[in-house]
Amino acid sequence: MVAPALRPPIENAARQARLDARRQVATGPTAGVAPGCVQANLAILPAGLAGDFLRFCQRNPRPCPLLAVSEPGDPFLPMLGQDVDIRSDVTRYRVWQGGELVDEPLDISHLWRDDLVSFLIGCSFSFEEALLADGIDVRHISQGCNVPMYRTNIQTAPAGPFRGPMVVSMRPMVAADAIRAVQITSRFPSVHGAPVHLGDPALIGIQDIGRPDYGDAVQVRPGEIPVFWACGVTPQSVVASTRPQFCITHAPGHMLVTDLRNSRIAAL
Known part of the structure; x- marks a missing residue:
């Protein structure tokens, strides 16, 4: 009798989703991708605005429930999963200048700066x-x-x-x-x-x-x-209203797939 194949851990599915985004194999919305894994919205701002944006999220926990905040200039988020690189692991980004949408790239490595802070926000x-x-x-x-x-x-x-x-x-x-x-x-x-x-x-x-x-x-x-x-x-609506000089977000529906489990973020 052949033993049934074991299902891979959901973290493997999440990491594969990120690798597919990094290799630009996957470029579409992420609804239904890696079932069981938490997905996250993204806002990246210069460090000079990070404190105000952190307070904005704290004052608006319904639309902006924070999952993680990076150190300035650090594109890696190990608290969200193995080998997470915020510069490449989202299927599509949005680049804003003065509140205007100027680009929707698949990778932002060429735009990365030492003063950028990443905010990861819970997703429905x-x-x-x-x-x-x-x-x-x-x-x-x-x-x-x-x-x-x-x-x-x-x-x-x-x-x-x-x-x-x-x-x-x-x-x-x-x-x-x-x-x-x-x-x-x-x-x-x-x-x-x-x-x-x-x-x-x-x-x-x-x-x-x-x-x-x-x-x-x-x-x-x-x-x-x-x-x-x-x-x-x-945050994208707020960016359009407040017009910061520079900001990067995810494209709507194109999330970071994390290794966090949905079952572990539910309140009892």
């Missing part, structure tokens, strides 16, 4: 695994596209120059699933936690649910309501 992709396990349809995964994200009229708490509107991600659900989703995601405060709004998008400043500001539109079926979570793309 991490709690989607728990929703799927409970039988709740996550529409952008079932449709094979990026999650829809919207700027809102919900203002963040300012810190130094950083201020601006919260960004939310949306998943449509029937009412019973929405109630269950609140219960499930409340257990994951380090990756945005419970929704910030359910129902009428206009109440949070979204005029057209079919035209997201980031990501892709998804089908909202009859009898479903839109459910909105605070989103780690919020």
